[in-house]
Amino acid sequence: MNGSRVGVFVDASHVMANGGYGMRYDILRGFATRTGSEPSRLNAYVAYDDERAADDADYRAKTSRYYSVLRDIGFKVVQRRFQREVNEAEGTVTMRSNVEFGLAVDLLLQAEKLDHVLLGTGDGDFVPVVRALQNRGCRVELVAFDNVSRQLREEVDAFYSGYLIPNLLPGDGGRNEPTWGEIGSRVRGYCYHHNDEKRFGFFRYLVEATDHLWITDHTNPDCPYKSAYFWDNELPSDIDVADVLNRDHVFEFTLTEGPPGKPPTAAEIDLVSRG
Numbered sequence: 293m294n295g296s297r298v299g300v301f302v303d304a305s306h307v308m309a310n311g312g313y314g315m316r317y318d319i320l321r322g323f324a325t326r327t328g329s330e331p332s333r334l335n336a337y338v339a340y341d342d343e344r345a346a347d348d349a350d351y352r353a354k355t356s357r358y359y360s361v362l363r364d365i366g367f368k369v370v371q372r373r374f375q376r377e378v379n380e381a382e383g384t385v386t387m388r389s390n391v392e393f394g395l396a397v398d399l400l401l402q403a404e405k406l407d408h409v410l411l412g413t414g415d416g417d418f419v420p421v422v423r424a425l426q427n428r429g430c431r432v433e434l435v436a437f438d439n440v441s442r443q444l445r446e447e448v449d450a451f452y453s454g455y456l457i458p459n460l461l462p463g464d465g466g467r468n469e470p471t472w473g474e475i476g477s478r479v480r481g482y483c484y485h486h487n488d489e490k491r492f493g494f495f496r497y498l499v500e501a502t503d504h505l506w507i508t509d510h511t512n513p514d515c516p517y518k519s520a521y522f523w524d525n526e527l528p529s530d531i532d533v534a535d536v537l538n539r540d541h542v543f544e545f546t547l548t549e550g551p552p553g554k555p556p557t558a559a560e561i562d563l564v565s566r567g
Contacts, residue, residue: 296327296330297330298330298409299335299406301335301410301412302320302336302413303337303391303392303395303413304337307413307437310436310438310440312461316461317336317362317367318365319460322501323457323460326502327503329408334365334367335367335398335402336362336369337391338370338371339371339372339373340372342373370394399411399425400425403425403430409433411434411435413434413436414436415444418444419441432448434448434452435452436451438567456480457498458479463478473500474547475548476546476547476548478544478546479520479547480497480564481497481498481545482495482539482541483543488533491523492522492523493536493537494519494522495543495558496518497517497519498517500516519555520547520555521556521558522561526558526559544561544562545560546560547559
């Protein structure tokens, strides 16, 4: 896709509420353009609460800083105001925004000049939009974290869990934290092989986002993935070993030195997402 035109369209509110809080948009932009594509459109759709902003100075300041960071990275911030719907009979207030509608309209209009779209949301309502884009010859990829519509995942040309993209989510450590993929670093991956008899397995994790994400053979020099060895007794207690090969299960673990000439060992294993 070298030289092709890519558009990134992110439902920021949906992503933040479903595992992607703190997502780094600079990393997302780099992932979208990993094949040498030209970033023609970078849109982030946000819901803004006017009434809260009028009374909450901290909310105003935080959202202003957040929008400034997005703009510095090159994203257009598309604001949609919250609308409050009062149900007097039940005494409840429902807050809605038309973020999804605005995103869908922009996708259909702006994709006419795009070759490739990276969509950031897990909302199944976008399935018809994805089909329309594909019928125009546009490739559609999806990045999301939790609560991702199964139908949407199956409709797009490629789905990537945001948890598995190196550094897309901020780490817990400071400046001296090891780089993703180095011994001592925390990475995220999924189990691709398990030996039920000997009770061990291997995690696969992405080292670098390249244009060879389809190559998973670790003997291929172009493979951007590596593996880590684990014992079943190191797995978290809330995971059923019989279900460990479920690709929807995303694990986070620390890379430790393995035996000479062998892959590293996964330690301090946590289950961060069930897909």
